[in-house]
Amino acid sequence: MTPKMTRWTLALVAGLMLTGLAQAQTKKELIAKVIQLQQPSVENVARSIAAQTAQQILEATGPAVAQQPADKREAVAKDVQAEVKKFYGDIESVLRDRAVKLAPTAMAPVLEEKFSEDELKQLVAWLESPTAKKFNESAPVLLETMQQKLVADTRGTVEPKIRTLEGTLRKKLGLPAAAPASPAASAAKPAKK
Structure with missing residues (x-):
């Protein structure tokens, strides 16, 4: 090989390497953009988990509330609901903040594996569109x-x-059978549409 050809070959290899690095960086930037555009969805996942957890707690406390003396039952139920609502407020913000921080490490590898650079460009364009x-x-x-x-x-x-x-x-x-609904309780239910 001549020195001229060697320099040209080195320049070509260096150019290809830089192009590869630029494309990889571009893909990483596109992935970061997709994750940023999906932040509301990520936050909704956290809200959903918090709501499901709070609902499960309410459901689990239902039998204990039902066993309270009739004159105290409504007040106890309101207290339990207030505590669960406070709990929801606490965990919702923790889960939401953590979800936003975890999203890049959780989502980026999947986006990297499943999408090409061109597909990521199309995805970003779609996510930024007024229709989306x-x-x-x-x-x-x-x-x-x-x-x-x-x-x-x-x-x-x-x-x-x-x-x-x-x-x-x-x-x-080994629990007793549920008491049949009384006519008054059935009447209190809203009519089905």
Whole structure:
């Protein structure tokens, strides 16, 4: 090889290496942008976990509240709800802050593996588009509407299964059978639409 050809070869190799590094950096920047644009979704995951945890605690305390003397039951229930609401406020912010910090380490490897640089560019363009923003803003309403319709549509099928499961679990746990709903309690329930 001639010295001229060697310099040219070295320059070409160096250029290719720099191009590779620039592309890798570009891909990393695109991944960081996708994660940043997904921050509201990441925060919603944390909120959902906090809400589910608080709901589970409320459900677990329900039997204990029901066993309180009738004259104290409402006050105890309100106290329990206030404590669980306070707990939710505490853990929601902790989970949300932690989720935002963990998102890059949790999401970046998956984005790196599953998406090319071009796909990441398209994804960023979509996430930044007015249509995507409008869709993301509408998503909670869409999901809530779907959830309400699903619950209403399946209530007649699911509620008897829940009652059967409750009865089976009561027997297995040696608990007394649930008292049948009184006519006054049934009348107090809102009419199904």
